Amino acid sequence: MGGSITSAEDTVEISLTVDSRPQTVTVSPRTLLIRALRNQMNVTAPHIGCESGRCGACSVLVNGQTVKSCMMLAVQAEGTEIVTAQGMEEDTIGQRLQSAFKKFHALQCGFCTPGMLASARELLRHNDHPTEDDVRQALRGNLCRCTGYQHIIEAVLDAASVGRKSHEN
Amino acid sequence: MKTDPLISGELKEVDTWVGKPIPRQEDDRLLKGKGRYVEDITLPDQLFAQFVRSPHAHADVMDIDFSVAKALPGVITCISAKDMPDIGPITPNWILPGTLSKGRQVLAAERVRYVGEPVAMVIAKSEEEAVDAAAAVIVRYKELPHVLNQDDALSENAILLHDDIPENRATTFRRGQENYDEASAGAALKLTFDLRNQRLVPFPLECRAVNADFDAASGRMTVYIGQQLPHMFRRMLSEALAFPEHKLRVVSPDVGGGFGAKMHFYSEDVAIAYASRLLGKPVKWLERRRENAVATSHGRDHITTIDVAAETDGKITALRVRSRANVGAYLSSMGVGIPTINVALFVLGVYDIPNADVAVDCVYTNTPPVDAYRGAGRPEAAYIIERTIDRVARELGLDPAQVRQRNFVTEDQMPHRNIVGGMLDVGRYEATLSRAMDLSDYKGFSAQKTEEKDALLGIGIGNYTETCGVGPSEMQAMIGFDRGGYESALVRVQSGGQAVVMSGSHSHGQGHVTVYAQIAADALGIDPDQIEVIQGDTNQVPQGIGTFNSRSIVVGGSAVRVASERVAKRMKKLAAHLLQAEEEDVSLQEGVFVVSNSNQSLSFAEVSRAAWTGHNVPRDQSIGLEETEFYHPRAMSAPYGAHIAKVSVDRETGEISLLEYLAVDDCGTVINPLLARGQVHGGVVQGIGQALFEDGTPLEDGSMPAEQAIPRIDAVPYMKTEHTVTPSWTNPLGAKGIGESGAIGAPPAIVNATLDALWPLGVRDLEMPLTPERVLAAIDNAEKTR
Numbered sequence: 001m002g003g004s005i006t007s008a009e010d011t012v013e014i015s016l017t018v019d020s021r022p023q024t025v026t027v028s029p030r031t032l033l034i035r036a037l038r039n040q041m042n043v044t045a046p047h048i049g050c051e052s053g054r055c056g057a058c059s060v061l062v063n064g065q066t067v068k069s070c071m072m073l074a075v076q077a078e079g080t081e082i083v084t085a086q087g088m089e090e091d092t093i094g095q096r097l098q099s100a101f102k103k104f105h106a107l108q109c110g111f112c113t114p115g116m117l118a119s120a121r122e123l124l125r126h127n128d129h130p131t132e133d134d135v136r137q138a139l140r141g142n143l144c145r146c147t148g149y150q151h152i153i154e155a156v157l158d159a160a161s162v163g164r165k166s167h168e169n
Numbered sequence: 170m171k172t173d174p175l176i177s178g179e180l181k182e183v184d185t186w187v188g189k190p191i192p193r194q195e196d197d198r199l200l201k202g203k204g205r206y207v208e209d210i211t212l213p214d215q216l217f218a219q220f221v222r223s224p225h226a227h228a229d230v231m232d233i234d235f236s237v238a239k240a241l242p243g244v245i246t247c248i249s250a251k252d253m254p255d256i257g258p259i260t261p262n263w264i265l266p267g268t269l270s271k272g273r274q275v276l277a278a279e280r281v282r283y284v285g286e287p288v289a290m291v292i293a294k295s296e297e298e299a300v301d302a303a304a305a306v307i308v309r310y311k312e313l314p315h316v317l318n319q320d321d322a323l324s325e326n327a328i329l330l331h332d333d334i335p336e337n338r339a340t341t342f343r344r345g346q347e348n349y350d351e352a353s354a355g356a357a358l359k360l361t362f363d364l365r366n367q368r369l370v371p372f373p374l375e376c377r378a379v380n381a382d383f384d385a386a387s388g389r390m391t392v393y394i395g396q397q398l399p400h401m402f403r404r405m406l407s408e409a410l411a412f413p414e415h416k417l418r419v420v421s422p423d424v425g426g427g428f429g430a431k432m433h434f435y436s437e438d439v440a441i442a443y444a445s446r447l448l449g450k451p452v453k454w455l456e457r458r459r460e461n462a463v464a465t466s467h468g469r470d471h472i473t474t475i476d477v478a479a480e481t482d483g484k485i486t487a488l489r490v491r492s493r494a495n496v497g498a499y500l501s502s503m504g505v506g507i508p509t510i511n512v513a514l515f516v517l518g519v520y521d522i523p524n525a526d527v528a529v530d531c532v533y534t535n536t537p538p539v540d541a542y543r544g545a546g547r548p549e550a551a552y553i554i555e556r557t558i559d560r561v562a563r564e565l566g567l568d569p570a571q572v573r574q575r576n577f578v579t580e581d582q583m584p585h586r587n588i589v590g591g592m593l594d595v596g597r598y599e600a601t602l603s604r605a606m607d608l609s610d611y612k613g614f615s616a617q618k619t620e621e622k623d624a625l626l627g628i629g630i631g632n633y634t635e636t637c638g639v640g641p642s643e644m645q646a647m648i649g650f651d652r653g654g655y656e657s658a659l660v661r662v663q664s665g666g667q668a669v670v671m672s673g674s675h676s677h678g679q680g681h682v683t684v685y686a687q688i689a690a691d692a693l694g695i696d697p698d699q700i701e702v703i704q705g706d707t708n709q710v711p712q713g714i715g716t717f718n719s720r721s722i723v724v725g726g727s728a729v730r731v732a733s734e735r736v737a738k739r740m741k742k743l744a745a746h747l748l749q750a751e752e753e754d755v756s757l758q759e760g761v762f763v764v765s766n767s768n769q770s771l772s773f774a775e776v777s778r779a780a781w782t783g784h785n786v787p788r789d790q791s792i793g794l795e796e797t798e799f800y801h802p803r804a805m806s807a808p809y810g811a812h813i814a815k816v817s818v819d820r821e822t823g824e825i826s827l828l829e830y831l832a833v834d835d836c837g838t839v840i841n842p843l844l845a846r847g848q849v850h851g852g853v854v855q856g857i858g859q860a861l862f863e864d865g866t867p868l869e870d871g872s873m874p875a876e877q878a879i880p881r882i883d884a885v886p887y888m889k890t891e892h893t894v895t896p897s898w899t900n901p902l903g904a905k906g907i908g909e910s911g912a913i914g915a916p917p918a919i920v921n922a923t924l925d926a927l928w929p930l931g932v933r934d935l936e937m938p939l940t941p942e943r944v945l946a947a948i949d950n951a952e953k954t955r
Contacts, residue, residue, distance in 0.1 A: 045202025046202075049376075098201070102193065102197070102200060107196060109424060110199030112374050113200060135882075136883040143374060145879065146374075148850030149854065149885055150887065151847060
């Protein structure tokens with residue numbers, strides 16, 4: 001059980017922006033982005049659920065695109081701008097999603113939630129009028145074992161609708 | 170997507186906090202990425218552990234060589250069973266009388282009995298170093314033949330898992346009368362068939378995690394662990410390590426899902442605490458996903474043979490159930506209780522069946538231990554009886570709904586103790602099923618089915634019940650269940666007028682903080698946002714039992730209610746004294762104690778402050794405003810519901826489309842309809858997972874499949890939910906559980922719907938999960954034999 005990870009003596013210094021804060025950390029070439037975020041930058045919003053890209057609990061936005069941070073090496077994040085659920089309060093789409101998730105009870109244990117929010121935010125940035133099917137397609141890389149998903153779909157659709165109404169005004 | 174109203178069916182708009190669909194207090198923190206799970210807790214001088222696990226299903230451990238591992242950078246120590254001679258196997262928490270019990274080894278001493286069994290533990294300065302070093306531990310095994318299936322393990326020439334346990338049989342549990350042959354003689358219909366309720370992997374998104382911190386100077390240890398039963402865990406760990414319980418503190422912070430799997434007591438828990446005590450430093454272990462599939466207890470795994478006899482009108486006259494339950498290589502905490510009590514007592518469901526004979530064999534195999542997983546025995550029981558009812562109806566050419574109606578226990582029979590010992594407190598089964606049939610247009614769909622014959626449409630009912638809210642303690646003693654049947658609540662109104670509620674139950678996602686605040690708010694007369702609910706810390710919360718068996722609101726919520734009422738009563742008495750008025754003239758109105766026919770008043774906060782200053786508290790009243798209740802129920806409640814699934818089957822691909830899913834549940838008083846719906850949705854989707862996708866059956870070599878087919882967002886249908894409300898008399902809230910219902914109702918509803926679609930083609934049985942391969946094979950076989 002558990003494969004060997006090749007030891008690497010060399011370390012690399014990387015600089016990036018996480019939730020609007022500049023960060024410079026020294027990582028080993030094998031360090032996954034999720035581990036650098038959690039263990040070295042104290043950014044604990046993204047979670048480790050599977051380390052194989054299946055569950056999406058580690059999803060963050062890298063330069064605006066959803067990335068499963070367990071599928072990316074920290075060194076690949078050099079120079080990028082990363083947003084997690086911790087930094088989502090600062091943008092309107094993120095806020096709308098957070099309040100809709102609460103209103104519709106779209107989270108239970110909360111472990112998958114930061115990843116869900118990242119995927120949903122990417123969807124709403126590109127599509128302000130998503131259909132139910134659009135939401136299902138956008139979030140199909142994020143597993144939730146608690147909610148049964150229906151409240152999540154309702155929340156994302158509601159956040160989109162709130163966004164459209166605010167544009168109309 | 171349309172959003173159904175939360176207040177519908179028999180739910181009413183209320184002017185109390187109980188019954189209101191308010192959003193959760195818990196959410197703000199979690200939505201901002203500020204949840205605090207065990208993995209987020211890293212302490213000064215933190216060490217990390219990694220386990221070396223058996224790659225074999227059955228083998229003798231010949232030799233463990235740590236020499237290479239110990240030389241690697243960052244390694245502190247390596248530990249095997251030889252290094253901890255004072256630590257015995259774990260005692261299961263529920264041992265039915267007469268059981269031949271074998272608990273988990275903390276680290277395997279001489280023999281491993283399932284793939285993934287921990288053999289050694291490596292402690293290092295970083296997680297990466299621990300992983301590297303564990304991979305460098307060399308273990309020499311001598312492989313032995315293994316047995317994975319319970320029927321194989323019971324067969325005559327089966328290898329034995331434990332030398333002193335004949336036939337690999339932990340126990341055989343019997344209920345009812347052994348009279349099937351006489352009772353079924355002359356019946357119009359007699360059937361015999363097999364059912365399988367497959368093994369499942371619980372799969373909480375957060376795997377297990379433990380961080381044990383022993384402080385040599387004080388002799389105290391704090392263990393951070395995602396645990397559904399913090400106080401029970403403290404006692405079990407204290408007993409396993411012979412560590413003084415009063416110096417042990419268990420903190421269960423945010424828990425990333427549990428579904429039963431995080432209430433059990435595991436080898437790793439003991440090993441990590443042992444290592445911390447040995448080294449005097451905090452030791453942390455983070456289970457990873459592949460490890461979770463073997464290291465965390467599984468659920469279900471029953472093979473059942475059913476004999477049933479019925480009259481031509483569908484009335485069932487006799488039932489015989491023979492179930493073989495796979496308990497795995499060792500008994501996990503409740504390993505022998507779940508498949509026996511929780512199946513046999515509930516296998517008659519909501520039906521009045523005059524003759525029943527039930528026996529369950531619990532069988533050791535070379536597989537990871539099986540224990541409670543959402544539903545915990547009740548899904549197996551409901552699947553058995555709901556499939557049976559449908560089979561009887563179809564063989565007789567009757568409507569399955571009518572056959573259910575024909576067999577229901579009726580309202581005038583309540584409370585009803587059935588002949589296998591199960592107890593139903595209240596139930597209006599006819600009303601709930603009728604409501605579900607109306608909402609799903611049951612009759613209209615049957616007509617549509619006849620019109621669109623080629624579409625292979627099907628409709629199916631799951632009319633489950635699930636006794637829950639476990640207690641009383643005396644009953645638990647009788648069945649060898651070494652836990653109390655009570656729950657604690659401490660309610661304190663602070664001097665500022667806000668309240669603290671502490672409960673021994675513990676949320677792993679449900680929303681206890683919100684619903685307990687609602688319950689206390691009504692009793693105290695303040696808003697829920699003035700109430701802080703604290704759980705999951707044994708140094709703060711009075712001795713409790715924990716969250717399982719859908720018992721939190723029923724037992725824990727009742728404790729909150731009783732303690733809050735006592736505080737409110739004391740507060741009113743004190744207010745009367747301070748206002749120099751008669752108690753009956755004093756009332757609390759919008760946060761102010763007023764005296765009738767007088768303009769005197771004191772605010773809630775003023776009375777609270779006076780209670781704690783003690784400056785003017787009569788000597789016959791206690792200082793402060795604090796009450797502790799250990800609520801101890803006299804009986805359990807039996808929530809129930811009627812779930813209806815509609816499916817279509819693709820003849821070409823074998824794929825099943827879930828067209829609609831309807832759940833009408835009766836959990837008595839609904840404290841928060843929004844959260845109740847969340848519980849139903851989550852449970853139903855786990856039930857959909859079992860019916861259509863998931864299979865935790867090990868591969869031939871005993872290893873677990875690399876991936877579990879957990880339902881994704883595009884695999885679930887729209888779920889419509891409603892409630893009938895039949896309050897239970899077993900507790901002051903009139904509540905019954907709701908957490909497990911979905912997982913219990915969904916599998917039979919979906920399988921019955923699929924068989925409804927395929928019955929005209931000659932398909933008589935299908936095994937879960939209903940994969941396209943299985944569906945196609947069943948249709949092909951049926952066509953060949955026609």
